[in-house]
Amino acid sequence: MNLTCETCPVRDSAACSVLSDKERDALAQAGRTRVLKRGEMLFAAGDEDAACATLVSGALKICATDRDGNEQILALAHPSGFIGEMFAPFAHHDVVALTESRLCVFPKRDMQRAIEDYPALARALLRRSQEDLHSTRSLLELTAHGSAEARLAALLHDFARAASDSPCHPAQEFELPLSRGEIANMLGLTIETVSRKLGELEDSGAIRRKGKRGIELVDPAYLRMLSGKEED
DSSP: OOOOOOGOOTTSSSSSSOHHHHHHHHHHHTEEEEOOTOOOOEETTTTTOOEEEEESSSSSEEEEEOOOSSSEEEEETTTTTTOOTOOOBBBEEEEEEEOEEEEEEHHHHHHHHHHHHHHHHHHHHHHHHHHHHHHHHHHHHHHHHHHHHHHHHHHHHHHHHHOOSSSSSSSSSSOSSSSSHHHHHHHHHOHHHHHHHHHHHHHHSSEETTTTTEEEESSSHHHHHHOOOOOO
């Protein structure tokens, strides 16, 4: 399926937003749209020359599987996020759709050519890589030293930020892209602890649960305080 940049919901927030209309049209000629169903894999660890992609809608998990078959969620990708290991000969991790997800997918060779041709795109991708590295380090620090409440509050706050159309304010309502088991996996908690802490956050007035996965932020400032996050 051909790309339609004019109607893309992340055209102003994705890395390609730094390109001119002419440059973006040229890049789009090399790409295509792909839709993944929940649980479908974009690429697997070990795949050679794995594609690069910008996530347009949905959510992805980046994960690894140990020798015993246990999965560890290492990071999440949200809309406008860039996925792909540009300079590696093969993929190091699995990338799997958490919900139905729509992506702009590019062959790695074409994306490598684009960052050579468009220095602004190279700088934008570098900034995103730095932001992703910071997020990963923050998660590692939180899971190593943060309380169960702080870990869960931080993750919920990040989900709300990812679901928002505003760079300054989190979404008031959103759907959890992860199951409770996946949240437990990512935060180093048990499913029982996740369920209990969700109930405590609701009792405290920070959130309200709506249906199976719906979350309403009742007191975003309090949730942020619990998470230990600094102001943006």
